[in-house]
Amino acid sequence: MTSAIAIARKELRGHFNSAAGYVFLTAFLLLTSWFFFRSFFLAGQATLRPFFSMMPWVFLLFVPAAAMRSWAEERKLGTDEVLLTLPVRDGEAVLGKFLGGLGFLCVAIALTAPVPAVLLALGDPDPGPLVGGYAGLVLLGAAYLAISLFASSLTESQVVAFVVGASMSFALFIVGEDVVLVAAPRWLAPGLRYLGLGQHFASISRGVLDTRDLVYYAVVVGFFLYANLKAVEARKWR
Amino acid sequence: MPHHAGPSAQSTEPERGPVVSLRGITKRFGTVAAAEDVSFDVFGGEVVGFLGPNGAGKTTTMRILACYIAPDSGSATVAGHDIRDEALEVRRRIGYLPESAPLYLDLSVSEHLSFIAELRGIRGREAVARIGRMIDVCGLADVVHRDVGELSKGYRQRVGLACTLVHGPDVLHRDVGELSKGYRQRVGLACTLVHDPDVLILDEPTTGLDPSQIVEVRELVKRIGREKTVILSTHILPEVEAVADRVVIIADGRIRASGTPDQLSRAAAGSRALRVSLRAPEARALEALSALAQDGDARKMSDDADGFATYRVAGGDLASLSDAVYELAREQDWPLRALSQESAGLESVFLRLAMRDPVDEGDGAGARGFPTARREEDGRP
Numbered sequence: 001m002t003s004a005i006a007i008a009r010k011e012l013r014g015h016f017n018s019a020a021g022y023v024f025l026t027a028f029l030l031l032t033s034w035f036f037f038r039s040f041f042l043a044g045q046a047t048l049r050p051f052f053s054m055m056p057w058v059f060l061l062f063v064p065a066a067a068m069r070s071w072a073e074e075r076k077l078g079t080d081e082v083l084l085t086l087p088v089r090d091g092e093a094v095l096g097k098f099l100g101g102l103g104f105l106c107v108a109i110a111l112t113a114p115v116p117a118v119l120l121a122l123g124d125p126d127p128g129p130l131v132g133g134y135a136g137l138v139l140l141g142a143a144y145l146a147i148s149l150f151a152s153s154l155t156e157s158q159v160v161a162f163v164v165g166a167s168m169s170f171a172l173f174i175v176g177e178d179v180v181l182v183a184a185p186r187w188l189a190p191g192l193r194y195l196g197l198g199q200h201f202a203s204i205s206r207g208v209l210d211t212r213d214l215v216y217y218a219v220v221v222g223f224f225l226y227a228n229l230k231a232v233e234a235r236k237w238r
Numbered sequence: 239m240p241h242h243a244g245p246s247a248q249s250t251e252p253e254r255g256p257v258v259s260l261r262g263i264t265k266r267f268g269t270v271a272a273a274e275d276v277s278f279d280v281f282g283g284e285v286v287g288f289l290g291p292n293g294a295g296k297t298t299t300m301r302i303l304a305c306y307i308a309p310d311s312g313s314a315t316v317a318g319h320d321i322r323d324e325a326l327e328v329r330r331r332i333g334y335l336p337e338s339a340p341l342y343l344d345l346s347v348s349e350h351l352s353f354i355a356e357l358r359g360i361r362g363r364e365a366v367a368r369i370g371r372m373i374d375v376c377g378l379a380d381v382v383h384r385d386v387g388e389l390s391k392g393y394r395q396r397v398g399l400a401c402t403l404v405h406g407p408d409v410l411h412r413d414v415g416e417l418s419k420g421y422r423q424r425v426g427l428a429c430t431l432v433h434d435p436d437v438l439i440l441d442e443p444t445t446g447l448d449p450s451q452i453v454e455v456r457e458l459v460k461r462i463g464r465e466k467t468v469i470l471s472t473h474i475l476p477e478v479e480a481v482a483d484r485v486v487i488i489a490d491g492r493i494r495a496s497g498t499p500d501q502l503s504r505a506a507a508g509s510r511a512l513r514v515s516l517r518a519p520e521a522r523a524l525e526a527l528s529a530l531a532q533d534g535d536a537r538k539m540s541d542d543a544d545g546f547a548t549y550r551v552a553g554g555d556l557a558s559l560s561d562a563v564y565e566l567a568r569e570q571d572w573p574l575r576a577l578s579q580e581s582a583g584l585e586s587v588f589l590r591l592a593m594r595d596p597v598d599e600g601d602g603a604g605a606r607g608f609p610t611a612r613r614e615e616d617g618r619p
Contacts, residue, residue, distance in 0.1 A: 006356040010345070017344040078340035082429070085304040085336075086357045087329040236308040238267070 003088045004096040011070065011100025020069070021104070028062045028108050036115055046123025051115055052133040052205040056173055056198045059137075059144050064165035066104055067148035070097050071232070072161045084232070094229045097149055098221075105141040109134065128207030136204035139217040143197055144169045146224035153231040172220070173197040257282045257467045258303065258437055263312035265298050272298035274491040275312070280437075285463035287482030288471040289588065295491040296471040297337055300441050303469070304334040317436055330358075333435035337442050339426030347425055351432060358433035372428040420451035427458060438468045444477060456480050475588055487588060511535075511552040514563055515576035517545045523572070527551050530562045546575055 015021035035058070036051045043050075074080040083093055119125050148165030155161050174180055176196010181189050193199055197220070200213040256279035263276040273295040280286050290296050301307045303314060305325040313320065319327040342350055351372060355365045423443060430438060443459065444452045459470060459481050472478060478485050479499055486496045495502060516523055520538065527536035527549055535552035542548055553559035556579055567574040 002359075003357055006353065010342070010349075010353050013349065014342065014344050077343070078336055078338065079342055081301070081304075081306055081336040082334075082340055082354075085306050085329055085332075085334045086354070087326045087359070088357055089326070235306070238307075 001092070003092040004099060007083075007088070007093055007096025008099035008103060011097055012103045015066070015100075015104045021066075024062060024066050025108055025111065028058065029111055031058055031062075032112055033115065046119050046125045048116060048119060048125060048130060048133055049205075052129070052136070053202075055137055056140060056201060059141055060166055060169055060173065062108070063105065063141055063144035064148040064151070064162050064169060066108075067101050067145055067165060068152055068158045068161040070101065070149055071153040071228075072155055072158045075156045080232075080235075084235075090232050091229055094149075094225055094232060098146060098225055098228075101145045101149060102138075102142055105145060106138065109137050109141065126207070129205060132207040132209060133205040135209065136201045139204065139214070140197060140201045143172075143217050143220045143224075146221040146228070147172065150224045150228040150231065153228050169197070256280060258314070258316050258469065260299070260303070260314040261312055263299065263302055263309045263314055265295075265302060265307070265309050271295075271491045273302070273309070276488070276491070276493055277312075278486050278493060278496055280467055280469055282436075282467055283463075283465075285459070285468040285470065285481055285483050287478035287485045288469055288488065289473070289475070289478050289485055290471075290488035291473055294473075294488045296473075296488060297441055298491075299488070300334070300439050300469070300471060301336075303328075304332060304439055305329055306334075330433070331435055332437045332439055333430030333433070334439045335426050335430045335441060335443060338446060339423045339443070341422055341425055341429075350425060351428055354429040355432050360433060368432050368434070369428075372432050420447055420454070423447060423451070423455055424458075427455075431462070436467060438462060438466050438470075440468065440470045442471055442473070444472070444474070452477075510556055511550050511580045512556060512560055512563060513539070513576065513578050513580055514549045514551055514574070515542060515546050516549065516567060516572050516574055517547075518567075518570065518572040520547065522570075523547070523549065526566055526570070527563070530559060530566065532559075542575075546573075548576075550580070 032051070032055070035054050039050055071080070074083065084090065116125070116130055144165075147168050148161070151165035151168060152158075152161040154164065173196060175192045176194070176199040180196075181193060184192055194216070200216050203210060204213050258280040260279075261277050263273050264271065265273045276295070276299055288296050288299070298307070302309050303316065303321065305321050305328055308322065313322070315321065316328045317331045319331070321328050342353070345353065348369070351369045352365065355361075355369060360368055427440075427443070430440070440459065444455050447455060456477065459468060462468060463481065463483075470477075470481065482499065484496065484498055485502060487494045487502075514527070524536055524538065528534040530536070530553075531551045532553045537550050539548045539550050551559065551563065560577055563577060564574065566572075
C-alpha cells in the first residue's frame, strides 16, 4: 500500500509538473463556469441542478484527457520497464495510478467551489443536493477514471487512449439515459437504467445516498481496475 | 574480491556459487525464438559482458532476469530466488537499467531519485543519505557546487549542450526531460544503484552516447563492478574488453561461447591462418599450399593486381608454417608480396560465432571447442 501511495504522489506531481495538467484544469473550469453562469442569471434560480446535470458531459472529455497519458506514456517512453521491475506488485502500480488520478480529479472538483460559493452568497440553496452532488461527482469521476486508465493501458498512443476511454465512458453513460431507454425493449429498460453511469449520479446528486449506488460505482471501478491489471500483466506473456 | 561492507541486508549471501543462474531459458515471440535454451551462471563480484549483435536476444534475456517478462520455459535464480515464484525478492536484489535508460521526464533529478528510493523502501534520513551517495558515485554532483566558469571546456560544452547548467543552477532540480543523454544515463544508473543491489543488470548502457560519455559510463561501471555483480549487454567489442571479466556471446537467441576475453582469444588462435599473396599458377599454388596447411585447408581468397592472388592457409603453428610458405615460394620462384597472420582476438571469435548462419548446433556453449568457463578455471582472484 505504501508503494501505491508513492506512485499516486508521483502521478499527482506529474500532473502539476507538466503544462498539460494546467491546460486541462483551466479548460475544465472555463467550460463548467461558462455553461453554468450562461443560464444562471437568465433563470435567476439559486439551484445547482443545471451545474451537476452537465457534469457527466464535461467529465466525458476531462477525465479521459487527464488519464490518457498514465499508462500510454509509460509504454512509449519505456518507463514501465523501470516501474514494473521495481519491487512493486503490478496491482500496486495500477492502484497507485488510480489514486493519483483521483487526487487530480478531486483538485479539479474542489476548484469549482466558486460556483456554489456564488450561489450561497446570492441565495439559499438546499445543502442536501450540494453535498450529494459533490459526492456524486467524485464517484462518477472515479468510474470514468477507472475506465480511462484501462483504455490507456491498452495502447502506446495517448490519442487512442483518449478516444477509447471517452467512447467507453460514453457508452456506459448513455445506456442508462432516456434516449436509449425509449428505444430499448420494455423488459430490458430497467436493467439498462441500472447499468447507466448517469442514473446513479442523478440520484446521488438529488441528495439521496443509496447503498445501491455506492455498490454500483464500487463494482464499476473494481471491474475496470482489474481489467487494467490484466492488461499490465499481459506484457509478460506476449 | 573487495567485499562491500555496508549495512546492506543482502551482505549475508555466501559468495560461493552463482549469484545469477539461468537454465534453459526459452522465449518465443510468435515463431521467432528471441532466446533459445539460454543457460549461464554469473558469480559474485564478476562483471560479465553479454555480447551479441542487435536482435540476438540480449534484451529479452535481461528482461526475463529482471522479471519484466516471463520465459516460456526454463528457470532462473538471482541470489537463490526464483524469478517466477519470488519475483519481488529477485527485484529487490537487482538494479536494472533498461536500454536507453528510460526516465520520467517530468520529474526533476532529485524527485526521480526520491521516487525510486521510496519504492525501494528507503525512506527518511536514509533516503537522503543514499541519494546523496548516488549523486556522488554517478557524478551528478560535480557540477552542482561549481560555477560554470570553473569547468573545463569539454565539460562546459557538454553541459551547455545539455542546457542543464547554463545559468549555473542545480542539476538536481532540473526536469529529467531537459537533461542530455549522458546525464540521463547517469540518472538511470543512480536509480538502479540507490538501494545498494547485489546484482546490476545494464542493458546497453552506452548506446547513443558520444565517445567521451561512453568512456565515463564505462569507468563508472568498472568502479561499480569492484563491489557488485554486473551483467552488461553490448554489441560493442571494445566495451567488453574494457570492462568485463568474462564474456558470454549470444547470437540468434543461443549462447555461442563463454569465457574470459583471453580464453576466447586463445580458442580463436587455435584456428588461425596465414594470408599469402603470391604470383603463381593457381592450381599449382593451391596444391602446394594445401600440402603445407593443417588438414589441407588452403583457399584462394581474392585476385589482386599484377597477377597476384591472396590465399588463406590454415595452420596450427603459424611460425613454422610461414617459414614453410616462404621456403616454397623461394624454391618455386613465385614472387611473394605479402605474408601475414589473420587477425585473431575477440573480434574474430565474435564475428565467427555471431555472424554464423543459425545452423542447428543445439548444444550451444562449449561446442566447437570454445570454453564454457567455470569460475575455478578462469583464474579470477
